[in-house]
Amino acid sequence: MLKELNETAAYINSKTENFNPQCGIILGTGLGGLVSEIDAKYILDYHDIPHFPVSTVEGHSGKLIFGFISGKKVVVMQGRFHYYEGYTMQQVVYPVRVMKLLGIEKLFLSNASGGVNPDFEIGDVMILNDHINLLPSNPLIGKNEKEFGPRFPDMSEPYDLSIIKSAHEIAKDLGYKVHEGVYVSVSGPCFETPAEYKYMRIIGGDAVGMSTVPEVIAARHMSIPCFAVSVITDIGVEGRIVEVTHEDVIAAASKAEVKMTAIFKALLAKQ
Numbered sequence: 001m002l003k004e005l006n007e008t009a010a011y012i013n014s015k016t017e018n019f020n021p022q023c024g025i026i027l028g029t030g031l032g033g034l035v036s037e038i039d040a041k042y043i044l045d046y047h048d049i050p051h052f053p054v055s056t057v058e059g060h061s062g063k064l065i066f067g068f069i070s071g072k073k074v075v076v077m078q079g080r081f082h083y084y085e086g087y088t089m090q091q092v093v094y095p096v097r098v099m100k101l102l103g104i105e106k107l108f109l110s111n112a113s114g115g116v117n118p119d120f121e122i123g124d125v126m127i128l129n130d131h132i133n134l135l136p137s138n139p140l141i142g143k144n145e146k147e148f149g150p151r152f153p154d155m156s157e158p159y160d161l162s163i164i165k166s167a168h169e170i171a172k173d174l175g176y177k178v179h180e181g182v183y184v185s186v187s188g189p190c191f192e193t194p195a196e197y198k199y200m201r202i203i204g205g206d207a208v209g210m211s212t213v214p215e216v217i218a219a220r221h222m223s224i225p226c227f228a229v230s231v232i233t234d235i236g237v238e239g240r241i242v243e244v245t246h247e248d249v250i251a252a253a254s255k256a257e258v259k260m261t262a263i264f265k266a267l268l269a270k271q
Protein backbone atom coordinates (compact mmCIF):
# COMPACT_ATOMS: atom_id res chain seq x y z
CA MET A 1 0.00 0.00 0.00
CA LEU A 2 2.86 2.34 0.84
CA LYS A 3 4.33 1.91 -2.63
CA GLU A 4 1.01 2.82 -4.25
CA LEU A 5 0.55 5.81 -1.94
CA ASN A 6 4.01 7.09 -2.79
CA GLU A 7 3.28 6.69 -6.51
CA THR A 8 0.04 8.64 -6.09
CA ALA A 9 1.79 11.41 -4.16
CA ALA A 10 4.64 11.57 -6.69
CA TYR A 11 2.14 11.92 -9.54
CA ILE A 12 0.26 14.69 -7.73
CA ASN A 13 3.47 16.52 -6.83
CA SER A 14 4.56 16.36 -10.47
CA LYS A 15 1.25 17.91 -11.56
CA THR A 16 1.19 20.60 -8.88
CA GLU A 17 4.84 21.69 -8.78
CA ASN A 18 5.12 20.27 -5.24
CA PHE A 19 2.34 22.51 -3.97
CA ASN A 20 2.80 21.19 -0.42
CA PRO A 21 -0.62 22.08 1.12
CA GLN A 22 -0.76 22.89 4.80
CA CYS A 23 -4.41 21.93 5.42
CA GLY A 24 -6.58 19.18 3.99
CA ILE A 25 -10.31 19.74 3.60
CA ILE A 26 -13.02 17.13 2.93
CA LEU A 27 -16.46 18.50 2.12
CA GLY A 28 -19.73 16.72 2.85
CA THR A 29 -22.97 16.26 0.92
CA GLY A 30 -24.43 19.59 -0.18
CA LEU A 31 -21.57 21.45 1.48
CA GLY A 32 -19.37 22.22 -1.52
CA GLY A 33 -19.76 26.01 -1.19
CA LEU A 34 -16.27 26.40 0.20
CA VAL A 35 -14.98 25.43 -3.24
CA SER A 36 -15.98 28.82 -4.66
CA GLU A 37 -13.80 30.42 -1.96
CA ILE A 38 -10.65 28.69 -3.22
CA ASP A 39 -8.12 30.66 -5.18
CA ALA A 40 -7.45 27.48 -7.16
CA LYS A 41 -4.01 26.79 -8.62
CA TYR A 42 -4.32 23.16 -9.71
CA ILE A 43 -7.35 20.91 -10.19
CA LEU A 44 -6.94 17.17 -10.68
CA ASP A 45 -9.73 14.72 -11.61
CA TYR A 46 -9.78 11.67 -9.35
CA HIS A 47 -9.91 9.40 -12.38
CA ASP A 48 -6.57 10.78 -13.64
CA ILE A 49 -4.77 10.10 -10.35
CA PRO A 50 -2.99 6.71 -10.17
CA HIS A 51 -4.41 4.31 -7.53
CA PHE A 52 -7.11 6.76 -6.47
CA PRO A 53 -10.44 5.01 -5.85
CA VAL A 54 -12.66 5.19 -8.91
CA SER A 55 -16.12 6.67 -8.48
CA THR A 56 -18.96 4.16 -8.68
CA VAL A 57 -21.50 6.81 -9.61
CA GLU A 58 -21.49 7.56 -13.32
CA GLY A 59 -20.50 11.07 -14.26
CA HIS A 60 -19.55 11.86 -10.70
CA SER A 61 -15.80 11.84 -10.71
CA GLY A 62 -14.53 14.00 -7.89
CA LYS A 63 -11.79 16.58 -7.96
CA LEU A 64 -8.76 17.35 -5.88
CA ILE A 65 -8.35 21.12 -5.75
CA PHE A 66 -5.09 22.81 -4.72
CA GLY A 67 -5.08 26.50 -3.91
CA PHE A 68 -5.46 29.16 -1.25
CA ILE A 69 -8.28 29.89 1.21
CA SER A 70 -7.76 32.82 3.57
CA GLY A 71 -4.12 32.86 2.45
CA LYS A 72 -3.55 29.24 3.53
CA LYS A 73 -2.35 26.53 1.19
CA VAL A 74 -5.09 23.91 1.04
CA VAL A 75 -6.00 20.73 -0.75
CA VAL A 76 -9.75 20.23 -0.99
CA MET A 77 -11.48 16.96 -1.81
CA GLN A 78 -14.57 17.76 -3.80
CA GLY A 79 -16.39 14.46 -3.39
CA ARG A 80 -15.49 11.87 -0.77
CA PHE A 81 -15.69 8.08 -0.76
CA HIS A 82 -18.35 6.45 1.39
CA TYR A 83 -18.37 2.91 2.71
CA TYR A 84 -21.97 2.44 1.49
CA GLU A 85 -20.81 2.92 -2.09
CA GLY A 86 -18.96 -0.37 -1.82
CA TYR A 87 -15.44 0.93 -1.23
CA THR A 88 -13.29 -0.86 1.29
CA MET A 89 -12.35 1.09 4.39
CA GLN A 90 -8.80 1.33 2.98
CA GLN A 91 -10.16 2.96 -0.17
CA VAL A 92 -12.32 5.37 1.85
CA VAL A 93 -9.24 6.70 3.67
CA TYR A 94 -6.76 6.45 0.77
CA PRO A 95 -6.99 10.19 -0.02
CA VAL A 96 -6.31 11.10 3.64
CA ARG A 97 -3.07 9.13 3.54
CA VAL A 98 -2.15 10.76 0.25
CA MET A 99 -2.79 14.20 1.74
CA LYS A 100 -0.43 13.33 4.59
CA LEU A 101 2.29 12.45 2.07
CA LEU A 102 1.62 15.76 0.31
CA GLY A 103 2.39 17.52 3.58
CA ILE A 104 -0.88 18.44 5.31
CA GLU A 105 -0.59 19.24 9.00
CA LYS A 106 -4.30 19.52 9.83
CA LEU A 107 -7.52 18.03 8.48
CA PHE A 108 -10.89 19.81 8.28
CA LEU A 109 -14.06 17.87 7.48
CA SER A 110 -17.76 18.53 7.06
CA ASN A 111 -20.77 16.28 6.75
CA ALA A 112 -24.55 16.22 6.65
CA SER A 113 -26.14 14.33 9.51
CA GLY A 114 -29.35 13.54 11.33
CA GLY A 115 -29.85 15.20 14.71
CA VAL A 116 -30.78 12.89 17.59
CA ASN A 117 -30.26 15.51 20.30
CA PRO A 118 -33.73 16.98 21.07
CA ASP A 119 -32.25 20.52 21.25
CA PHE A 120 -31.26 20.35 17.58
CA GLU A 121 -33.13 21.77 14.60
CA ILE A 122 -32.71 21.38 10.86
CA GLY A 123 -30.00 23.71 9.60
CA ASP A 124 -28.11 23.76 12.90
CA VAL A 125 -24.35 23.34 12.95
CA MET A 126 -22.63 20.94 15.34
CA ILE A 127 -18.91 20.90 16.03
CA LEU A 128 -17.77 17.34 16.67
CA ASN A 129 -16.06 16.81 20.00
CA ASP A 130 -16.06 13.01 19.81
CA HIS A 131 -17.45 10.13 17.81
CA ILE A 132 -18.75 6.58 18.13
CA ASN A 133 -17.84 4.26 15.28
CA LEU A 134 -20.78 2.00 14.44
CA LEU A 135 -19.48 1.22 10.97
CA PRO A 136 -18.91 -2.51 10.65
CA SER A 137 -15.17 -2.04 10.20
CA ASN A 138 -12.15 0.18 10.81
CA PRO A 139 -9.67 1.48 8.23
CA LEU A 140 -6.72 0.36 10.34
CA ILE A 141 -7.64 -3.33 10.22
CA GLY A 142 -4.92 -5.32 8.47
CA LYS A 143 -1.16 -4.92 8.35
CA ASN A 144 -0.09 -1.79 10.22
CA GLU A 145 2.05 0.66 8.28
CA LYS A 146 4.52 1.74 10.96
CA GLU A 147 5.52 4.76 8.85
CA PHE A 148 2.02 6.13 9.44
CA GLY A 149 1.47 5.30 13.08
CA PRO A 150 1.25 2.69 15.80
CA ARG A 151 -0.65 -0.60 15.73
CA PHE A 152 -2.91 0.61 18.55
CA PRO A 153 -3.35 4.35 18.09
CA ASP A 154 -4.55 6.58 20.89
CA MET A 155 -7.98 8.16 20.37
CA SER A 156 -8.25 10.24 23.54
CA GLU A 157 -8.55 13.49 21.57
CA PRO A 158 -10.07 12.62 18.19
CA TYR A 159 -11.00 16.26 17.52
CA ASP A 160 -8.44 18.92 18.31
CA LEU A 161 -9.47 20.88 21.40
CA SER A 162 -7.64 24.08 20.48
CA ILE A 163 -9.25 24.21 17.01
CA ILE A 164 -12.66 23.57 18.61
CA LYS A 165 -12.04 26.49 20.97
CA SER A 166 -11.16 28.86 18.18
CA ALA A 167 -14.18 27.67 16.14
CA HIS A 168 -16.46 28.62 19.04
CA GLU A 169 -14.85 32.08 19.22
CA ILE A 170 -15.31 32.53 15.48
CA ALA A 171 -18.97 31.39 15.60
CA LYS A 172 -19.60 33.85 18.44
CA ASP A 173 -18.00 36.72 16.50
CA LEU A 174 -20.09 35.83 13.45
CA GLY A 175 -23.24 35.66 15.59
CA TYR A 176 -23.91 31.98 14.84
CA LYS A 177 -25.35 29.55 17.34
CA VAL A 178 -23.39 26.30 17.17
CA HIS A 179 -23.71 23.06 19.10
CA GLU A 180 -20.98 20.71 20.14
CA GLY A 181 -21.51 16.98 20.32
CA VAL A 182 -20.86 13.36 19.52
CA TYR A 183 -21.19 12.04 15.97
CA VAL A 184 -22.23 8.43 15.44
CA SER A 185 -21.10 6.87 12.16
CA VAL A 186 -23.16 4.20 10.48
CA SER A 187 -22.82 2.40 7.16
CA GLY A 188 -26.13 3.49 5.68
CA PRO A 189 -27.24 3.74 2.95
CA CYS A 190 -30.71 3.63 4.48
CA PHE A 191 -31.53 6.31 7.00
CA GLU A 192 -32.34 5.10 10.50
CA THR A 193 -35.57 3.63 11.79
CA PRO A 194 -37.16 5.45 14.75
CA ALA A 195 -35.82 2.76 17.09
CA GLU A 196 -32.32 3.17 15.66
CA TYR A 197 -32.37 6.95 16.13
CA LYS A 198 -33.48 6.36 19.73
CA TYR A 199 -30.58 3.92 20.19
CA MET A 200 -28.08 6.50 18.84
CA ARG A 201 -29.28 8.94 21.47
CA ILE A 202 -29.19 6.38 24.30
CA ILE A 203 -25.58 5.40 23.55
CA GLY A 204 -24.48 9.04 23.72
CA GLY A 205 -24.85 10.41 20.22
CA ASP A 206 -26.01 13.86 19.20
CA ALA A 207 -25.92 13.34 15.44
CA VAL A 208 -25.71 10.39 13.07
CA GLY A 209 -24.20 10.16 9.62
CA MET A 210 -22.43 7.96 7.09
CA SER A 211 -18.96 9.47 6.82
CA THR A 212 -16.13 11.31 8.59
CA VAL A 213 -15.15 8.71 11.19
CA PRO A 214 -12.98 6.51 8.91
CA GLU A 215 -11.10 9.58 7.66
CA VAL A 216 -10.58 10.86 11.20
CA ILE A 217 -9.33 7.45 12.37
CA ALA A 218 -6.79 7.35 9.52
CA ALA A 219 -5.73 10.94 10.21
CA ARG A 220 -5.35 10.41 13.96
CA HIS A 221 -3.33 7.26 13.25
CA MET A 222 -0.89 9.61 11.48
CA SER A 223 -1.14 12.18 14.35
CA ILE A 224 -2.93 14.75 12.19
CA PRO A 225 -5.14 17.10 14.26
CA CYS A 226 -8.75 17.00 13.03
CA PHE A 227 -11.66 19.39 13.11
CA ALA A 228 -15.13 18.40 11.88
CA VAL A 229 -18.54 20.01 11.60
CA SER A 230 -21.94 18.42 11.02
CA VAL A 231 -24.83 20.23 9.44
CA ILE A 232 -28.09 18.86 10.81
CA THR A 233 -30.24 18.04 7.80
CA ASP A 234 -33.04 16.01 9.44
CA ILE A 235 -34.24 15.15 12.91
CA GLY A 236 -34.26 11.68 14.48
CA VAL A 237 -36.10 12.54 17.67
CA GLU A 238 -39.28 10.72 18.75
CA GLY A 239 -42.37 12.67 17.68
CA ARG A 240 -40.42 14.76 15.15
CA ILE A 241 -39.37 12.04 12.72
CA VAL A 242 -40.66 12.52 9.19
CA GLU A 243 -39.85 10.83 5.90
CA VAL A 244 -36.43 11.89 4.66
CA THR A 245 -34.91 11.77 1.17
CA HIS A 246 -31.42 12.47 -0.15
CA GLU A 247 -32.89 15.59 -1.79
CA ASP A 248 -34.13 16.85 1.60
CA VAL A 249 -30.63 16.34 3.00
CA ILE A 250 -29.02 18.28 0.14
CA ALA A 251 -31.57 21.11 0.41
CA ALA A 252 -31.10 21.46 4.18
CA ALA A 253 -27.32 21.27 3.86
CA SER A 254 -27.16 23.98 1.24
CA LYS A 255 -29.20 26.30 3.47
CA ALA A 256 -26.76 25.88 6.36
CA GLU A 257 -23.71 25.84 4.14
CA VAL A 258 -23.24 29.64 4.32
CA LYS A 259 -22.60 29.36 8.07
CA MET A 260 -20.26 26.42 7.68
CA THR A 261 -18.29 28.07 4.89
CA ALA A 262 -17.86 31.28 6.93
CA ILE A 263 -16.62 29.32 9.95
CA PHE A 264 -14.14 27.29 7.87
CA LYS A 265 -12.80 30.40 6.12
CA ALA A 266 -12.21 32.24 9.38
CA LEU A 267 -10.77 29.14 11.00
CA LEU A 268 -8.28 28.61 8.16
CA ALA A 269 -7.10 32.20 8.48
CA LYS A 270 -6.07 31.33 12.04
CA GLN A 271 -4.04 28.21 11.21
Ligand code: HPA
Pocket residue numbers: 112113114115186188191192208209210233234236249
Ligand atom coordinates in the same frame (compact mmCIF):
# COMPACT_ATOMS: atom_id res chain seq x y z
N1 HPA B 1 -28.83 9.39 9.20
C1 HPA B 1 -27.68 9.00 8.65
N2 HPA B 1 -27.01 9.74 7.81
C2 HPA B 1 -27.48 10.95 7.51
C3 HPA B 1 -28.68 11.41 8.05
C4 HPA B 1 -29.38 10.59 8.94
O1 HPA B 1 -30.47 10.94 9.47
N3 HPA B 1 -28.89 12.66 7.55
C5 HPA B 1 -27.85 12.93 6.73
N4 HPA B 1 -26.99 11.89 6.70
